[in-house]
Amino acid sequence: MNAAPSDPLAREQAHLAASRAALRAMREDVESLDIRDVTTNWVNAQVLQGQIDERIKALADLSHTPLFFGRLDFLHAPGADQAEGAEVQKGSAATSAQGRGRETGGQFYIGRRHVHDADGDPMVIDWRAPVSQPFYRASKKDPQDVGLRRRFGYTGGDLTAYEDEHLTDATEAEQVSKLLQEEIERPRVGPMRDIVATIQPEQDEIVRGGLGGSVCVQGGPGTGKTAVGLHRVAYLLYAHRERLARTGTLVIGPNRSFLHYIEQVLPALGELEVRQATVADLVAHVEVRGTDEPDAAVVKGDARMAEVLRRALRSHVTMPQEAIVVVRGSRRWRVPVYEFEEIVRELLARDMRYGAAREALPQRLAHAVLVQMERSGEAPDDRVQDAVARNAAVKAAVKAVWPQVDPARLVLRLLGDAEFLAEHAEGLLSEAEQKAVLWAKAPRTPKSAKWSAADAVLIDEAADLVARTHSLGHVVLDEAQDLSPMQYRAVGRRCTTGSVTVLGDLAQGTTPWATPSWGEALAHLGKSDAVVEELTAGFRVPREVIAYASRLLPAIAPGLAEVSSVREAPGSLSVRHVDDLDAAALAACAESLRQEGSIGLIAADHRVPALAAALAAAGVTYLAPGEETTPDTRLTLVPASLAKGLEYDYVVLDEPAAVVAAEPDERTGLRRLYVALTRAVSGLTVLHSAPLPEVLRSAPLPEVLAGGDRP
Structure with missing residues (x-):
């Protein structure tokens, strides 16, 4: 066996090489599996092969993604509960790479996935394992039995640096990790990346929360709430994989551009089975081809519409007018009207799903007939009851009293028939509100209707009133502040038996129906008992930029805590009054393109x-939101309405007053501006020819403005 390198960095590089070789061997072992003799039929073979293919994908070695990012040296061997899935490193490659630490508590390399050698001994421990938790939470005040925490720095996929924290050394002052800071500030090129190497203690507490409880994370720009939500999914899949494999997981984002931006985070952590969707995807019962006026959209999104729909649906049930006569052989059995009515009223009182009650009705009627048969001395069994339930007279009676209802046709009638709407909205919606949602000309069929996004949510509500929606094990709802009460209900019924992680920022609510409080939103979700956590430490937006944007908070979200950024970047904010916006935007983009990283022109x-047109005339190539940047094309032209959730190293913001004026009211406009102002990771340039909004002119600009720029 070759002697271990004497240089500490060389030893760590050797362990990285050995770990990559071990991961490659793990993948090759799976690829070499022969299932021909272990499956009994082609269906089992396909299922097993699919599982093998997924395992191979999960074991992929991403060359530019560090296999491990830290190391823990424990003073004592961890307990059995803490070390679950992670034995103390020993044997072959691990021993030769480390060369020390065996007489102490052992060394654990913390990475994105578990890697073991040919003997089954771990070489890299999954960041989600209990033994990895001190990497995120240990400190000098609470070392958690960790003597040394080592962080690694990478250039591309090569390990090039390390940094040690001696947590039990009282003589060494606690310092901010330079490698941690560099990783946080690394340029953003391409889709969102995971933050597994930089998770902070307050974030880790949320990530490792139990599956049974729901949590709502209020976080300002740059606090990492989206990353926390995605890493929480990855953690829950690790801790409860069998259960979530049965029930399913879902990440809900505000639009397709946002989902494209985050789609690589979970695969990078080895999780490939999490579905991602928008609310519109969830409620896609009909094709959306129309739009609503804001006042109509607000009413349609109001939770009162749920009761309007319930009343309208139940109105289809009518009380029977005649008895049912069932003929079997030479005997005739009669269910009188009063008994028939009692059965119908009892089912209505139980408030069952409309479809479930309709299915139960013939069985209840058949049971009434069987009771008569037993009284006459017969001994009918379940087969007789099923036969009676299928009797033509029973089926005809059920059809007349409890007819089938198509959810889309129900909503079509409600929005197209003023009398029908008035009957079922009485005491709930005012005449003005009813008039706002009514179509000027009602379409004849659901296919001919120009449904709006809000209409689709109403149809989804109606569909759930007819038949229960399938519930998932865990749902992550991002940018939740923008949902209407009816949209919250649509999400909530998809996790009635599971839990939810709600992510959002009340200050960034830019829809007319944006939620005023998390308590109200959680009530609509059906998760009033969810714990609300607030993240106030900012890691992405520079201090100067977030301080400038936070001037808007008193006007858009009074009482909300201001984000306190840990990043001070003198010169990161520039506010410029210009005469020619197009020319100034081109110049500012050219200036930013001389830096490393992505650029967003918002x-x-x-x-x-x-x-x-100006960019095209100047020969500057650019992307649309959601398109992946390349070394040659790093500029994205972003409509302000699509900026939420995205981030760029450098942002050029065009005419703040126009962003505000584009919205239906000033408060919504200022919230949209707050979003646009907080998309920058390294630098923000604000260009304006019109006066800035008053709240941005209410105090002197920070002294860090580049080149003495002033509005």
Whole structure:
């Protein structure tokens, strides 16, 4: 066996090489599996092969993604509960790479996935394992039996540096990790990446929360709430894989651009089975081809519509007018009207799903007939009851009293028939509200209707009133502040028997129906008992930029805590008054493109065509939100309406007053501006020819403004 390198960095590089070799061997072992003799039929073979293929994907070695990012040296061997899935490193490659620590508590390399050698001894421990937790939470005040925590720095996929924290050394002052800071500030090029190497203690507490409880995370820009939600899914899949494999997991984002931006995070952590969707995807019972006026959308999104729909649906049930006569052989059995009515009223009182009650009705009627048969001396069994339930007279009676209802047709009638709407909205919606949601001309069929996004949510509510929606094990709902009460209900019924992680920022609510409080939102979700956590430490947006944007908070979210950024970046904010916006935008983008990283040119939606034309005329290539940047194309032209949830190293913001004016009211406009101002990771340039909104002119600008720029 070769002697271990004497240089500490060389030893760590050797362990990385050995770990990559071990991961490759693990993958090859799976690829070499022969299932021909272990499956009894082709269906089992396909299922097993699919599982093998997924395992092979999960064992992929991503060359530019560090296999491990830290190391823990424990003073004592961890207990059995803590060390679950992670034995103390020993044997072959691990021993030769480490060369020490066997007489102490052992060394654990913390990474994105578990890797073991040919003998089954772990070489890298999954970051989600209990033994990994001190990597995120240990400190000098609470070392958690960790003597040394080592962080690794990478260039590409090569290990190039390390940094040690001696947690039990009282003479060494606690310092901010330079490698941690560099990783947080690393340029953003391409889709969102995981933060598994930089999770902070307050984030880790949320990530490792139990599956049974729901949590709501209020977090300002740059606090990492989206990353926390995604890493929580990865953790729950690790801790409760069998259960979630049965029930399913779902991540819900605000739009397709956002989902494309985050789609690589979970695969990078080895999780490939998590579905991602928008609320529109969930309620896609009909094709959405129309739009609503804001006042109509607000009413349709109001939770009162759920009761309107319930009343309208139940109105289809009518009381029987005649008895049922069932003929079997030479005998006739009669269910009188009063007994029939009692059965119908009892089912209505139980408040069952409409479809479930309709299915139960013939069985209840058949049971009434069987009681008569038994009284006459017969001994009918279940087969007789099923036969009676299928009797033509019973089926005809059920059809007349409890007819089938199509959810789309129900909503079509409700929005197209003023009398029908008035009957079922009485005491719930005012005449003005009813008039706002009524179609000027009702379409004849659901297929001919120009349904809006809010209509689709109503149809989904109606569909759930007819038949229960399938519930998942865990749902992550991001940018939740923008959902209407009816959209919350649509999400909530998909996790009635599971839990939910709600992520959002009340200050970034930009829809007319944006939620005023998390308590109200959680009530609509059906998760009033969820714990609300607040993240106030910012890691992405520079201190100067977030301080400037936070001037808007008193106007858009009074009482909400301001984000306190840990990153001070002098010169990161520049506010410039210009005469020619298009020319200034081109110049600012060219200036930013001389830096490393991604650039976002954000503008009011109606300004985007003019800026696109200016960029094209200047020969500057650019992307649309959601398209992946390349070394040659790092500039994205972003309509302000799509900026939420995205981030760029450098942002050029075009005409703040236009962003505000594009919204139906000033408060919503200022919230949209708050979103746009907080998308920058390294630098923000604000360009304006019109006066800035008053709240941004209410105090002197920070002294860190580049080049003495002033509005």
